[in-house]
Amino acid sequence: MMRWWGWGEESHPPALPPHALDRLRHELGLAPGARGERVDLDAVRLPDSALGEGARAALDRAAGAGWVRDDRESRIRHAAGRGLPDLLRLRRGEADPAPDAVVSPGGDAELRAVLEACAEHRVAVVPFGGGTSVVGGVEPLRGGCEAVIALDLARLDKVDVDGRSLLATAGAGVRLPELEARLAHAGVTLGHFPQSFEYATVGGCVATRSAGQASTGYGRIDELVRGVRLAAPAGDLAPPALPASAAGPDLRELVVGSEGALGVISEATLTVRPAPAVRRYEGVVFASFAEGAEALRACAQRDAAPDVARLSDEDETRLTLALAGETRATRAMGLYLRARGIRGGCLAIVGWEGAGHHVRRRRARSLAVLRHAGAVPLGAAPGRAWARARFEGPYLRDDLLDHGVLVETLETAHRWSRLDDLYRNVAGALRAALRA
Amino acid sequence: MMRWWGWGEESHPPALPPHALDRLRHELGLAPGARGERVDLDAVRLPDSALGEGARAALDRAAGAGWVRDDRESRIRHAAGRGLPDLLRLRRGEADPAPDAVVSPGGDAELRAVLEACAEHRVAVVPFGGGTSVVGGVEPLRGGCEAVIALDLARLDKVDVDGRSLLATAGAGVRLPELEARLAHAGVTLGHFPQSFEYATVGGCVATRSAGQASTGYGRIDELVRGVRLAAPAGDLAPPALPASAAGPDLRELVVGSEGALGVISEATLTVRPAPAVRRYEGVVFASFAEGAEALRACAQRDAAPDVARLSDEDETRLTLALAGETRATRAMGLYLRARGIRGGCLAIVGWEGAGHHVRRRRARSLAVLRHAGAVPLGAAPGRAWARARFEGPYLRDDLLDHGVLVETLETAHRWSRLDDLYRNVAGALRAALRA
CATH class of the missing domain: 3.30.465.10 (Uridine Diphospho-n-acetylenolpyruvylglucosamine Reductase; domain 3)
Structure with a gap:
């Protein structure tokens, strides 16, 4: 079961290696004793449930006995998603707003009955899946209603x-x-x-x-x-x-x-x-973010795109290498970049999945286009490192919050011809805001 | 300018060769003198325009002088699409309903002004592009309004x-x-x-x-x-x-x-x-529609699909060959099928477009999968024949209507596992309806 205040199981090991913490302290000027706030579950402030007796009885009938919970822990566990504001709120001990109950229908008929009970008793419904929303999607907002439930969908599991x-x-x-x-x-x-x-x-x-x-x-x-x-x-x-259908809007x-x-x-x-027989992930390095973006554009537009294609800018590359520590791949990359007189450099992870011959053919094609566009292959070691840590981001975020460091992610998309502008403007705005 | 009663320019040569007509007469039991009705433009029944003076003046202001037409020919030309019911209606001389005027805005500002004029004067608006709709999309229906215009979009041409x-x-x-x-x-x-x-x-x-x-x-x-x-x-x-965007519904x-x-x-x-440097279309033949469908499924699911993939069933194959007359390719196909003891057989046209090396690579891959699934390649001649006639269908339909023969097209899509059922049920229902 996921930690009520953050990501992952209690037993998950720390994602932030000690050497990386030292490096971050140095880079961000972090005081050695800096700690992010985090209260105990007992100290969380939770309002009383506003669910009326009639609504509660109707929900019990609709979802079946035992599938309507309003105990303290269930309500706190469904009070927030996993965006940065959610985490800060939970760690501070604020479970207000929280759902007045957590309801778990077991199929389409129960789901329909729950919705009807909620409509009848003026109860707002917030669907709840994994609870990992980063945009407030599971925020238990009551709107104009008498109460709000989290509709836990875990039992819809066919x-x-x-x-x-x-x-x-x-x-x-x-x-x-x-x-x-x-x-x-x-x-x-x-x-x-x-x-x-x-x-x-x-x-x-x-x-x-x-x-x-x-x-x-x-x-x-x-x-x-x-x-x-x-x-x-x-x-x-x-x-x-x-x-497909051409019979009207989709x-x-x-x-x-x-x-x-x-x-x-x-x-x-x-x-x-x-299911792919082979998954092959590799690192390549570019002299600059612009060179890397052009290389990926060439792949995408010439039917040569890898299945995984992740380009880091100079700053992210530096941070990734710092967190990874000294390895054969990072040494090789450093040597290569120095030999070419490049300060910085941009790491990309590229990967292919599928049948063996299919991966071989597509990999050869992607690498030909990437090399032609300036990429220098670093082999499979950076790919393996990426694959090991590919879901570690949210754990790392918790560890950093423990040390008083905020991290946040943005996602966006734009046409290729506007990518340079987008990158410069967003990065510039972020730097300006963080400096202010 | 397209024929007011059918498809294509007046100067377009007949699409139905004489030998094919003989064959159809034989197959359908058509009387030699059977003719489809078709009146002259002068004989078309067209109601008077219902556009009021105020609306007309407002539209003139909105679209600019000369871009609101209510002459007889313009209204008839915008009275119907090009589905079979449209053609039968036009050939009978029925231009009722017809738009009360044809309005051609020259840009976004004029378009907005036209819409506002229509809203103010309770005039229905039917957007009109090429006028080729086969589902009644350009039917000039007035609904509850005083009048209806065809909004001709030809000037929006940037x-x-x-x-x-x-x-x-x-x-x-x-x-x-x-x-x-x-x-x-x-x-x-x-x-x-x-x-x-x-x-x-x-x-x-x-x-x-x-x-x-x-x-x-x-x-x-x-x-x-x-x-x-x-x-x-x-x-x-x-x-x-x-x-792409993840910010809500698309x-x-x-x-x-x-x-x-x-x-x-x-x-x-x-x-x-x-733009492709090479376009290569070829014919392949299968023993049955089911074999051909399985072969195309294998292509689609193994990243080996041609860019063009058109499989005919036994009946369509027979008709296609009959219309094509005796050629080297049809003789080769006939010999091959007889040698394999197959009555009928199903023709497929497959094609690839792109850079030369790209087409060579993808063609080899598609053909390997197709052959493995039973396809026998017929070479480029059937592909060339298909490419020559690829837009001839609507001309052929007019020629057949001239001889009193109706043709119609259906399009649909279904998951692969239901394709057999779909094909048998639709074909069975059509045969039953035509026999009745």
């Missing part, structure tokens, strides 16, 4: 695979690792690996229009969703899982990204692929 | 190319051949070739969510649209041309396929690709 069509239908509450395990039995994969992979659910990915680390190859979730079922207050919307695209605001996503049908 | 991002922004009224000619100057292509290519417009493709003959490779229009501008009665909706997908019902699509930004 998975069906149509191997012939390469389609999988999964309940909204299925977590991605569980989904991948069950897909693996059928020899397929969704290939969707957001940073939140360990806790994110199918419904959450669809509701947040998520992208993952291999989405260059497998496609973003909006490119993978074929069918979806939305339980809305006025009824169900369930566009069928067809490959209503699936209203549901994808709706963040729980239009109804409860209870199920999705997703494109899957044969 | 084209801008962002070669670095491989994006093109085009006015709704640009016809696809004109678009491709202008894209070719920039070394790129949209690669969108619906059967209606010669007359279809950018706005029409977006409004109808069209797919084209090479959409297996280039993607359907909904996969190519990045940005779109909709002039709606309540204001403009113009989601920017970003590669409103572009409401506009794509909206058939002019939500507003006027005035512009679209579309993904383009480098």
Whole structure:
């Protein structure tokens, strides 16, 4: 079970190695004793549940005995997502607002009954999957209602695979690792690996229009969703899982990204692929961010894109290497860059997944384009290091918060011709804001 | 200018060769003198224009002098699309309903002014691009309004190319051949070739969510649209041309396929690709439709799909060969099928477009998968024959109507595991209905 105040299981080892902490102290001028606030669970301020007796009884009937919880810990655990403001709020001990109860329907009929009970008793409903939203998607806001529940979707956990069509239908509450395990039995994969992979659910990915680390190859979730079922207050919307339709606007695209605001996503049908026999991740280095971006553009526009393509700028490269410590790969990269007279340099991780011959062919093609555009290959060591730590970001964030250091992530997208402008303007605005 | 009663220019030669007509007469039991009705333009019944003086004056002001037409021919030319019911209606001489006027705004400001004038004077607006709709999309329905105009978008004809991002922004009224000619100057292509290519417009493709003959490779229009501008009665909706966004539902997908019902699509930004140096189309033959479908499934699911992939069933194959007459390719196919003891057989056209080495590599991969699945290659002759006639369907339909023969097209999509059922049920229902 995830820590109530942060990411991951209690037993997870620290993500921040001691040498990296020293380096950060030096770089940020952090006082050695600086600590981020974090209260104990007992000290969390939680308002009394506002759920009336009538509403409570109706929810008990709708969801079944035992599936309506209003104990202190359940409510605190469903009070916030995992964005930076959520973490700061929880660590301070603020569980206000919190849901007045946590309700867990076991199927579509119970879900419909819960929605009707909530409509009748003027109770707001906030769908809750993995609870990893970073945009306030699970904020238990009451609006004009008498009370608010977190609708925990964990029991919507069916998975069906149509191997012939390469389609999988999964309940909204299925977590991605569980989904991948069950897909693996059928020899397929969704290939969707957001940073939140360990806790994110199918419904959450669809509701947040998520992208993952291999989405260059497998496609973003909006490119993978074929069918979806939305339980809305006025009824169900369930566009069928067809490959395409020209019969009017695509209503699936209203549901994808709706963040729980239009109804409860209870199920999705997703494109899957044969499970890859080989996963190969490597590092390459560029003289500059602009050179790296041009190289990736060439790949993308010449049908040579790797499945994983992640380019760091000079600052992120420096930080990544500092956190990694001295390894053969970082030494090789340092030597190479010095030999070329480059200060800084930009690391990129590129990766291919699939059948062995397929990976060999596509890797050769990508590397030819990348090399032509200036990339110097660093081999598989940086790729292995990246793969080991690919889901460590949120753990690292907690460790840094413990030391009083804030970290935050932004995601955006723009056309290639505007990438330079975007990068310079956003980085400039961030630096200016942090200096102020 | 397109024939008012059918497809293409007056000067277009007949699409139905004499030997094919004989064959059809034999096959369908058609009487030698059977003729489809077709009246002269003078004999068309057209109601008087219901546009009031105030509305007319307001539209003149909004669109500019000379851009509001209510002459007989303009109204008849905008009275119907090009579906079978449209053609039968026009050939019978029925131009009722017809638009009360045809208005041609020259840009976004005029378009907005026209919409406001129409709202003020209770005039219904039907956007009109190439006029090739087959689903009643340009039917001049007045609804509860006093009058109805056809909003001819031909003057919205700008084209801008962002070669670095491989994006093109085009006015709704640009016809696809004109678009491709202008894209070719920039070394790129949209690669969108619906059967209606010669007359279809950018706005029409977006409004109808069209797919084209090479959409297996280039993607359907909904996969190519990045940005779109909709002039709606309540204001403009113009989601920017970003590669992706996770900030809520994708409103572009409401506009794509909206058939002019939500507003006027005035512009679209579309993904383009480098113009192909090589286009290679070939024929292959399968023992059965099921074998062919399985072969194409294998291609699609193993990253080996051709850009063009068109499988005919036994009946369509027989008809195609009959219309083509005796050629080296049809003789070769006949010999091969007889040698394998196959009656019938199914022809598929497969094609690849791109740089020379790219086409060679992808063709080899597709053909390996197809052969493994039972395909026998027939070489380039059937591909050339298909390419010559790829936009001839609507001409052929007119010629057949002249002889009293109706033809109609259906499009649909389903998951691979349901394809057999779909095919058998639809074909069975059609045969039963035609026999009745």
